[in-house]
Amino acid sequence: MNISDPTETFRQEARELLDQLEAGLLDLEQDPSNDDLINSTFRALHTIKGSGAMFGFTAVAEFVHEFETAFDRVRKGQSKANTALIGVALDAKDHIHLLIENPDAPIDGGTEILVQLRAIVDGAAVDGHGEAAPAVVAAPAPAPVVVEAPKPADSGAKRWRLTFYLPSDALIYGTNPELLIKELAGIGPISVLALSDRIPDLDIIDPEVSYLGWQVDIEVADDPTAAIDDVFLFLRDNMELTLAPLGGEAAVAVIEAPAPVVDVAVAAPSDDAMPEAPFVPEPVVAKAAPAKKAKAAEKAEADKPAATSLRVPAERLDELMDRVGELVIAQARLSQIANSSSDTALKTIAEELERLSSGLRDTTMGIRMVPIGTIFSRFRRLVHDLSGELGKQIEFITTGEETELDKTVIERLADPLVHLIRNSVDHGLESAEKRIAAGKDPKGTVRLSAVYSGAEVAISVIDDGAGLNHERIRAKAEENGLISADAKLTDQELNHLIFAPGFSTAKEVTALSGRGVGMDVVKRTIDGLRGTIDVTTTPGKGSVFTLRLPLTLAIIDGMLIRVGDGRYTIPLAAVEECVELPAGVEANAKGRNFLDIRGSLVPYLRLREVFGLKGQGDEHEKVVIVSSGEGRVGLVVDQIIGNNQTVIKQLSKLHSGIKSFSGATILGDGTVALILDTAHLVASGQSYVERNLGRAA
Amino acid sequence: MTKTILTIDDSASIRQMVAMTLTAAGLDVIEAVNGQDGYDKATTNTVHAIITDLNMPVLNGIEFIRKYRQHPASKGIPIILLTTESDEELKRQAKEAGATGWIVKPFKQDQLLAVIKKVTGA
DSSP states (O other), X not given: OOTTOHHHHHHHHHHHHHHHHHHHHHHHHHSTTOHHHHHHHHHHHHHHHHHHHHTTOHHHHHHHHHHHHHHHHHHTTSSOOOHHHHHHHHHHHHHHHHHHHOSSSOOOOHHHHHHHHHHHHHHHHHHHTSOOOOSSOOOOOOOOOOOOSOOOSOTTOOEEEEEEEOOTTTTTTTOXXXXXXXXXXXXXXXXXXXXXXXXXXXXXXXXXXXXOEEEEEEEOSSOOHHHHHHHTTTTXXXXXXXXXXXXXXXXXXXXXXXXXXXXXXXSSOOSSXXXXXXXXXXXXXXXXXXXXXSOHHHHHHHSOGGGGOOOOOHHHHHHHHHHHHHHHHHHHHHHHHHHTSOOHHHHHHHHHHHHHHHHHHHHHHHHTEEETHHHHHHHHHHXXXXXXXXXXXXXXXXXXXXXXXXXXXXXXHHHHHHHHHHHIIIIIXXXXXXXXXXXXXXXXEEEEEEEEETTEEEEEEEEOSSOOOHHHHHHHHHHTTSSOTTOOOOHHHHHHHTTSTTOOXXXXXXXXXXXXXXXXXXXXXXXXXXOEEEEEEETTTEEEEEEEEESOSSEEEEEEEXXXXXXXXXXXXXXXXXXXXXXXXXHHTTTXXXXXXXXXXXXXXXXXXXXXXXXXXXXXXXXXXXXXXXXXXXXXXXXXXXXXXXXXXXOOGGGTTOSSEEEEEEOTTSOEEEEEOHHHHHHHHXXXXXXXXXXXX | OOOEXXXXXXXXXXXXXXXHHHHHTTOEEEEXXXXXXXXXXXXXXXXXXEEEESSOSXXXXXXXXXXXXXXXXGTTOOEEEEESOOXXXXXXXXXXXXXXXXXXXXXXXXXXXXXXXXXXXX
């Protein structure tokens, strides 16, 4: 993408404006008489129209013009923004989107949309006030500018006399008579006489008012009326101007006037050497102190993000992130060398570099952070459409739009969220009749919220529907052979069955929710983002799907540990604490691996066993307690080496089946350390707890 | 002396187009995203001409012109309106508020340069 191409900027801008338009229309549906909304919607249309025409998107400009004309009646209060209107307006928005993305392809459907739009707007107008305004409010055609000067009878005349006085405020309003005269000189050779007859006495003179008149004789063969109109284009309506042909070919020079003749008949007026015109005072540019009044609020309003933001192609950010990643690795190597050296100068610079690169890493990741609201808005449209298709009344509420996540995470999050929302609307919410029967508001609610939670963001899709039906899930899972008939499952485990591949509980497969290939794909995508998905449900009250996602995918703070000869990294965000494994704990444990951490039992896994390493562990083994969501597990390691900035590299496809690791990183000495998948380890810890405590009970 | 033009528009593409055109013609360009931003920039920088859109959030073009013309630094500074409407009424209001001239969108680059030359001589 070429960033310096305004056409591309326009496309990008148009996409944003269309999103704004859509959001505005959807808001308007809820709040049809909100003038601010109507105005901002109108403004979005207006900007698309204006810029579209500028950059050759004629079809866009024409279509938007009609759209705008119809919508103008809403703005003028002649018509109401009802559901039907919003529906057609959304179609119109989609049509504009198509036109912008495919400027050359022939796209049909625009006319029908406009016809519908007009029909609704006209219909609504009659309902509203009964004042049937004309469908198209035609702007009054600009009055043709006619020079009042008598048309010269003799078109063969060579000399013309032009006399003009500027409006009195012309000088302060930025008109420079000298430039006008220079322009006149472009028509033909001129001689100019300043008319001082209107200059008042010195004691009442206002230095900013334009008193001077000008008499300009032009030598030109053709009628100069049009050319002169051009020169005075901006001033014609309120200035005095007369133009008349001068009789006789050999016109006498008009130098008998008292004022000096200013001869500006130079062919090419030089650019910068602008001589100060005698009666045009150079504008006083007062270096006024910036008006920093206590208007912080107003200022904040004015400084919308756009005011100080810069558009950068996304690839450049990815590239920057890659480079920072490489820098961090190089810095780690330097630190390692410095640490094994006794050179204090080298150590100092290595520490300095570590500090800088860590700052650079944070800044770079900050740049990549995008508010999640950017994808929330498209779900509003989704819910709006679903509501129509399924005939369910739905209120869609979003919170936490400003929560920021890494750009890549956000992009990959859109599809899973679409699926979860569809699922909630389609399977979760009951029909209006059932809701009434259950004593609920016939209008269902779906909430989408995002909040920070440590180094993660928790995104929840909450519905107030029927909740997950455990009997149905169970029956279905048995039918599909996912569980055996006598399997004892906790509610939590039952809930998680819906994420199993090939699971679907909808009695009839609807067009919307697909064929049970959804939830497992959602889970896989979230796993791929190093996130977790969880569901809780209350029968009759609704369900909550919660996604927990790391803030970023690229670089994390890790804790480096050693097991045997291998080194591994644990994401620091997951580490709760580190303790020493008490000597002799095994002997007392009667085969069960639990630690007593301040009164609560925490299961622990020996990584040595998990990895299938031979040999004995170190004499003083350490336990790293990691947590994810609700569960905790202790990981027994040989040695805790320390913190390290971990640049995450994906494992190759060959290794993607390995569950205990989520990636790898390159250490300072060039060796590779695997990154532990804490979510998976915690889960196996949990099932260990259930097995053992279940057996004990 | 290089002349500085302030362009006020909420549309990034229009600002970019104006900036590219004027920069290529050897002028300096300052950009502002709405009338209020424009006012702040016009009163804290030395500008030789202002090109402003009409329909903008926060402070629209006509409001901007009214407010700016109250400021002493505005004296003699030409203000050009960018307008899509052929609406005489808006143009009249803008002129009354102190606009110097206008360009009707869509415009070509050379039309823009011609108008700038007309009001600044540059």
